[in-house]
Amino acid sequence: MSTPPNPLLALYQQMSLTRALEDAIRDLVRSRQILGTLHVGRGHEAVTTGTTAALARGDIVAPGGRDLGVLLARGIAPRQILAQWLRRAAAPSGGRTGAMHFGDMRDALVIPATALPTLAVAVGTALATKARGENRVTVAYLEDTATNTGDFHEAMNLAATQDLPVICVVATNTYVGKLATRPYRPKHLADRAAAYGIPGYVVDGGDVLAVREAMTHAVALARAGRGPVLLEAKIFRVAGQTEADSVPRETLDEWRARDPIERFTRHLLALDALSDALTYEFAAATLATVQDALAYAQHAPAPDPLSLMDHRFAPDDALVMGPPVEAPVGMTGERVLPWR
Amino acid sequence: MSTPPNPLLALYQQMSLTRALEDAIRDLVRSRQILGTLHVGRGHEAVTTGTTAALARGDIVAPGGRDLGVLLARGIAPRQILAQWLRRAAAPSGGRTGAMHFGDMRDALVIPATALPTLAVAVGTALATKARGENRVTVAYLEDTATNTGDFHEAMNLAATQDLPVICVVATNTYVGKLATRPYRPKHLADRAAAYGIPGYVVDGGDVLAVREAMTHAVALARAGRGPVLLEAKIFRVAGQTEADSVPRETLDEWRARDPIERFTRHLLALDALSDALTYEFAAATLATVQDALAYAQHAPAPDPLSLMDHRFAPDDALVMGPPVEAPVGMTGERVLPWR
Amino acid sequence: MALNDETTYAGAIRRALREELARDAHVCLIGEEVGFGAGGERPAYGLLGEFGPDRVMEVPASGSALIGAATGLALMGLRPVVELPFAAMSGESFSQIVAAAQLHWRTAGTMHAPLVIRAPYGTHADPWRATSPDAWFAGVPGLRIVIPSTPFDALGLLKAAIRDNNPVLFLEGHYFYRRLREVLTEADVLVPLGSAEIRRDGEDVTLLTWGAAVYTAMEAAERVAVAGISTEVIDLRTVLPYDAVTVAESIRRTGRVLIVQDAPRTGGIGAEIAASIAEAHGAELRVPLMRVAAPDVPFPAALELAAAFAPDVMRVSDALHTIMEKRD
Amino acid sequence: MALNDETTYAGAIRRALREELARDAHVCLIGEEVGFGAGGERPAYGLLGEFGPDRVMEVPASGSALIGAATGLALMGLRPVVELPFAAMSGESFSQIVAAAQLHWRTAGTMHAPLVIRAPYGTHADPWRATSPDAWFAGVPGLRIVIPSTPFDALGLLKAAIRDNNPVLFLEGHYFYRRLREVLTEADVLVPLGSAEIRRDGEDVTLLTWGAAVYTAMEAAERVAVAGISTEVIDLRTVLPYDAVTVAESIRRTGRVLIVQDAPRTGGIGAEIAASIAEAHGAELRVPLMRVAAPDVPFPAALELAAAFAPDVMRVSDALHTIMEKRD
Numbered sequence A, B: 001m002s003t004p005p006n007p008l009l010a011l012y013q014q015m016s017l018t019r020a021l022e023d024a025i026r027d028l029v030r031s032r033q034i035l036g037t038l039h040v041g042r043g044h045e046a047v048t049t050g051t052t053a054a055l056a057r058g059d060i061v062a063p064g065g066r067d068l069g070v071l072l073a074r075g076i077a078p079r080q081i082l083a084q085w086l087r088r089a090a091a092p093s094g095g096r097t098g099a100m101h102f103g104d105m106r107d108a109l110v111i112p113a114t115a116l117p118t119l120a121v122a123v124g125t126a127l128a129t130k131a132r133g134e135n136r137v138t139v140a141y142l143e144d145t146a147t148n149t150g151d152f153h154e155a156m157n158l159a160a161t162q163d164l165p166v167i168c169v170v171a172t173n174t175y176v177g178k179l180a181t182r183p184y185r186p187k188h189l190a191d192r193a194a195a196y197g198i199p200g201y202v203v204d205g206g207d208v209l210a211v212r213e214a215m216t217h218a219v220a221l222a223r224a225g226r227g228p229v230l231l232e233a234k235i236f237r238v239a240g241q242t243e244a245d246s247v248p249r250e251t252l253d254e255w256r257a258r259d260p261i262e263r264f265t266r267h268l269l270a271l272d273a274l275s276d277a278l279t280y281e282f283a284a285a286t287l288a289t290v291q292d293a294l295a296y297a298q299h300a301p302a303p304d305p306l307s308l309m310d311h312r313f314a315p316d317d318a319l320v321m322g323p324p325v326e327a328p329v330g331m332t333g334e335r336v337l338p339w340r
Numbered sequence C, D: 001m002a003l004n005d006e007t008t009y010a011g012a013i014r015r016a017l018r019e020e021l022a023r024d025a026h027v028c029l030i031g032e033e034v035g036f037g038a039g040g041e042r043p044a045y046g047l048l049g050e051f052g053p054d055r056v057m058e059v060p061a062s063g064s065a066l067i068g069a070a071t072g073l074a075l076m077g078l079r080p081v082v083e084l085p086f087a088a089m090s091g092e093s094f095s096q097i098v099a100a101a102q103l104h105w106r107t108a109g110t111m112h113a114p115l116v117i118r119a120p121y122g123t124h125a126d127p128w129r130a131t132s133p134d135a136w137f138a139g140v141p142g143l144r145i146v147i148p149s150t151p152f153d154a155l156g157l158l159k160a161a162i163r164d165n166n167p168v169l170f171l172e173g174h175y176f177y178r179r180l181r182e183v184l185t186e187a188d189v190l191v192p193l194g195s196a197e198i199r200r201d202g203e204d205v206t207l208l209t210w211g212a213a214v215y216t217a218m219e220a221a222e223r224v225a226v227a228g229i230s231t232e233v234i235d236l237r238t239v240l241p242y243d244a245v246t247v248a249e250s251i252r253r254t255g256r257v258l259i260v261q262d263a264p265r266t267g268g269i270g271a272e273i274a275a276s277i278a279e280a281h282g283a284e285l286r287v288p289l290m291r292v293a294a295p296d297v298p299f300p301a302a303l304e305l306a307a308a309f310a311p312d313v314m315r316v317s318d319a320l321h322t323i324m325e326k327r328d
């Protein structure tokens, strides 16, 4: 029995593209075309896809170094992403920064990442939306150990006291760097919500639909003016922290069983929403997207050394920043990926 | 019916002396003999007295700017304290710092205060005692808003993950500076313990016996290797934050009813542990102590301007720091105030 | 605002804030004590009542998140003025300040962080609180540092800083707040960032200074004038990047340079100024340049020690004599 | 330790740590990745196994508490060596580092904070991580800053830093870890803090430098030697307080100074060195001193941009030519 195209397939496509693009980045790192390390997001795809699926177009996101899927969901083009990783002149940062350290505050509403947690900056954007009476929410993505930093605490307290519409998504992947240890004592990081008098939820971060549901609830609370929410997604990183880490075979087998994409694929197959034919079709489209981005970025020119000294100070006539001031359309849920 | 001298009287004496000495400091500030501000500890006396009464001699304390009573309990002489406030050459800091920004790590085991919260430093002393197998606990005293700083969070997390014997005493006085507001959202600051997976308790900080009991319990947990404890003492500051703040008459009346010294006095009178005669006797002794300290400190010479550049770098033959390495005597409870 | 139509230093800052809040709806204030917490002597006093909580945001004490949040406000198109309770707190938000200063360059010019960090320094409370963090930030690319020494400059520089598109560290002498008074024009005053002011003309020595040391320098200049030494006193006002043009013009005439700074000598603002002068004007100097500065220790609490900290009129005039006595 | 009896830079640091841990029971290590988290290439690798968790303390990521805790360890008589994951994290613990640096002075000499803050800088990962914080701390009284450029110096300076009773910021070039190798004596090596090393004798120009720039400087010196310019290359090693005696002696002979630094020009370590030379030796300089430095921007990620950041051999040799061509 065949059904009309299932809206869940957009989630599937996005998770698949996230994985495929990260694999391409990994290969560039392995072949030393990208210097530095890749903080692996393999296993995080249901978190990035499920949370962004619950957002509206005017909402703001602050992804971290592992949140490639968030960039894609916000409409950042794979070409841009790979140009950034390869540090090309045409990259959003013009090659000044690497990895995912860039953003876009006019359209995609992505706060640029630094090596610092950007939660405090996200609290600032939420403060701005509240002061202007806009109904946007801001979502900050953190790795588990980032909740140990002073900035996390100060920012959460600030957001809580001002009832700001901030959702802090923490992806707990049981790993800290190379170590499978917990550098904190409470059972759940969501328990840290108690310190701010805000709700904290734990969700199975390997289940994209559960993530979307929990996030929809969190977004509703934030939009209703109830203040911040801490959402902890328990996941399982299915690769070393960086490409430098080697992983034993048994672990790889264990990872496989927990892989969020494989889990969702089984779910869709059981629903009959996905067929082998469709799988191949999607895989081909994903491959084409990735290869187009690769071809573009690999052939893009390197930055001009003379550009190093540009933009030391912002000129007097710099454009007013930020998104257009109107309130966002309240549109939520699935949408066509804009870069397609 | 008359009883032998009640051990509770030592608590009474200490609270009274703390108040009297702070009043003397207040008068010096009012008469501009001390420049700068006094962060008023009026109303905090049951906290400083009750918590220190539960400590043993080898335990370490990190008082804050309002914790005069802690210094007295650790045996720091009133002469030293007033010399410090008056910034004399003979003061522990030689006039380089003012207020209560000094310490003693050989005998009294008081970590020197700075304008920064010293909780992180206290976590370090606890780490040292644990590494050396000593059975000391370290107690850090914080004002309520200090729990909003990043350092609080980082230090508590560090202490919790290493199961360190640290007790963090937070005196919540409903005030922040001039404002009677709460710059945090949870009902109790003790709720912040959940963020570290450690016990958090709330105690009536106006009741010296309740404070001592709660602290005895906290100390027992810490000594047993169960890790840190967060102890919130709810109090009521019975003066402006600084001498600069003026307070309306009705508020003063309300304060009076909550005054921890008056409360304890009523309790002792009801127990028949205190008589009018005894009250006068104690008051006279307290007065004598304060006047002796005043006379000493006011006549002590000012620092020599030429000493400003001394101690820029510690010499190679600086003494090894820290307390003697033996484990402390497990002596707890009341003890004769050593400065008497 | 102030008695006798005179405006205090704190009043001038308040006027700058008020005028800019009124002029541009994007300007907002954020800090721990900018609303109900601001006492009457504080620059932000009263502005919450005038402009409401959406423009004047009083938030809990936490220095690092404060700067991060201000960066977020800026990313949304606002122009936040952050108030730190005291300047040394900038140490707690050091990384966030560096991140804000890097933003424009890191994003290849597509974003910028037009934030002003107002930070009062210098009280006789404690070495920590009294510290001026100018030296800490002297090596942070992308940041401007402003230290106004008069109510007029405080007014005009703060307004210019708010209109500038870069992060500006605006250091306010706490002891100036009520002690300095000046009759100010009612016109819109703007003092361009990066412009020095010649406070006193002279032909023999160029004395470069800023902040409270300007007053010490002026007095010393008067004193040595009696001995026939003509000192040109230049108040840099913006200490980084500083007004190299005005400085160059003066040095060309005098051939002698004295830098007077209230802060410790090593690694201070004066170091960069001295270094760049030594490079650019080394050949024009008739005698080696000199720095007169505080010793390399924190600011002390006791008045007797504090009096020995910052250079006084005697030390500065001695230095002026020394520099004149050196052979060309 | 290393192949062919050679010790790497990382290996030299490990040897220093091991020897000091073994020598003095008060020495301990604390950091985020000093135990299980330390990979084989990291200096702390293996030490947890050798000395146990009471000496090698692996704690959660939190820079500010880390320095505070180290200060607490020091107050108890221990001599902690703190490892930051990367040097820019010192910004997050800025206030705690300043507090540690003030401790001895604030307590009128009764306490001190003998802690070493080891901080690797410079990777091609991100402008943030690559940053060397030397400029940030140039104006912090009470702190020493050490930047070793060879395995031998890393060994000897780290051991000396651990034995010193003051806080020392010990900056390790991350790219040196595996790239520099040297045959080291087995004897106890101590390089005194504050002592410079003359890497190359010369008579015409005194070139002052440190860290990775030493190698650029040496190559440039060789290159201009062909044109008859004799360059004395001095590796300062301890950049603050630096070895003014060795520098003075050299300047007296050459009368010409070139400062080469890998970090941005404004407000860097070179500013203080230039300023103090201009004051002390201005009259002996035949031509104005010069600084060659990186531009005032963060360290860039793209290799093409990075190549234009730090001064290269060409820029340094050009500067040497320029300084010789200037008329006396």
Ligand SMILES: Cc1ncc(C[n+]2csc(CCOP(=O)(O)OP(=O)(O)O)c2C)c(N)n1
Pocket: A039, A115, A143, A144, A145, A146, A149, A173, A174, A175, A176, A177, A178, A237, A241, D032, D061, D062, D063, D085, D089
């Ligand atoms: C404050 C701080 N300490 C250390 C680092 C270096 N660092 C980069 S990634 C990482 C591990 C982060 O652990 P986690 O958040 O659990 O990520 P995972 O290892 O799970 O991928 C560390 C320690 C950092 N970026 N910031």
Ligand SMILES: Cc1ncc(C[n+]2csc(CCOP(=O)(O)OP(=O)(O)O)c2C)c(N)n1
Pocket: B039, B115, B143, B144, B145, B146, B149, B173, B174, B175, B176, B177, B178, B237, B241, C032, C061, C062, C063, C085, C089
């Ligand atoms: C991070 C920080 N912000 C601001 C200050 C300035 N400050 C000194 S005391 C104080 C109020 C502290 O409030 P609280 O802890 O509640 O003390 P209380 O007003 O109750 O006496 C403030 C804001 C500071 N010392 N540190």
Ligand SMILES: [Mg+2]
Pocket: A143, A144, A145, A172, A173, A174, A175, A176, A177
């Ligand atoms: Mg993890």
Ligand SMILES: [Mg+2]
Pocket: B143, B144, B145, B172, B173, B174, B175, B176, B177
């Ligand atoms: Mg309070």
